Amino acid sequence: QTVVTQEPSLTVSPGGTVTLTCASNTGAVTSGHHPGWFQQRPGQAPRALIYSTSNKHSWTPVRFSGSLLGGKAALTLSGVQPEDEADYYCLLYFDGARLGVFGTGTKVTVL
Amino acid sequence: QVQLMESGGGVVQPGRSLRLSCETSGFTFSNHPMHWVRQAPGKGLEWLAVISYDGGSHYYADSMKGRLTISRDNSKTTLYLQMNSLRPEDTAVYSCVRGMVRGIGLDSWGQGTLVSVSS
Numbered sequence: 001q002t003v004v005t006q007e008p009s010l011t012v013s014p015g016g017t018v019t020l021t022c023a024s025n026t027g028a029v030t031s032g033h034h035p036g037w038f039q040q041r042p043g044q045a046p047r048a049l050i051y052s053t054s055n056k057h058s059w060t061p062v063r064f065s066g067s068l069l070g071g072k073a074a075l076t077l078s079g080v081q082p083e084d085e086a087d088y089y090c091l092l093y094f095d096g097a098r099l100g101v102f103g104t105g106t107k108v109t110v111l
Numbered sequence: 112q113v114q115l116m117e118s119g120g121g122v123v124q125p126g127r128s129l130r131l132s133c134e135t136s137g138f139t140f141s142n143h144p145m146h147w148v149r150q151a152p153g154k155g156l157e158w159l160a161v162i163s164y165d166g167g168s169h170y171y172a173d174s175m176k177g178r179l180t181i182s183r184d185n186s187k188t189t190l191y192l193q194m195n196s197l198r199p200e201d202t203a204v205y206s207c208v209r210g211m212v213r214g215i216g217l218d219s220w221g222q223g224t225l226v227s228v229s230s
Contacts, residue, residue: 001173034214034215034216036216036217038156038217040156045206045220045221045222045223046156046220047220048216048217048218048219048220051211051214051215051216051217051218052214052215052216055214055216057218087155089155089156091156091158091216091217093215095170097215098161098170099158099170099172100146100158100161100172101158101172102148102155102156102157102158103155104155105155105156
């Protein structure tokens with residue numbers, strides 16, 4: 001069974017920088033997994049932030065960036081704002097991009 | 112603007128079936144692959160299924176394979192999810208999500224419909 005793992009929780013100060021990672025138990029995450037990232041605030045539907053590793057949607061704030069880091073997908077938040085406090089999920093694709101698997105999610109606290 | 116509106120959720124007994132619908136507007140539905148994702152109460156997101164833009168291909172997560180059927184009616188711009196042999200652990204909010212035309216990813220989410228499986 002494919003498992004995609006994220007840090008359970010991270011805390012960051014306003015204006016600071018934090019990096020979330022996304023790992024697969026099948027091996028290194030590559031661009032072929034087309035990593036995506038989503039933000040979910042309490043009581044709201046998820047919002048797409050990043051697709052295919054590092055591409056931003058038109059609505060994605062500049063302070064969010066995606067990359068590959070040490071065999072994992074990564075989401076970096078720079079200049080964190082209070083409204084960035086939320087749960088963040090990665091999504092990896094497998095089997096020729098036919099199947100998706102979400103990560104376990106990271107709760108980001110801005111304190 | 113892009114709108115995705117799920118319906119069909121509710122309380123259902125274990126072992127029964129349910130069909131969810133997702134009515135869409137604000138975009139050319141027939142151009143986009145479409146996905147279903149669920150989220151159990153207090154839990155994370157779980158990808159369930161995808162269907163190609165023309166309905167010719169569909170793929171399912173192993174967790175519910177054999178109990179799910181995803182389909183679409185491009186003339187009605189509506190996506191469906193047929194769920195069979197429901198179990199209490201299937202209790203969740205089920206959301207339809209638009210796939211991207213250029214690139215691989217998801218971009219727009221519905222608010223979801225709650226399915227509660229309980230006797």
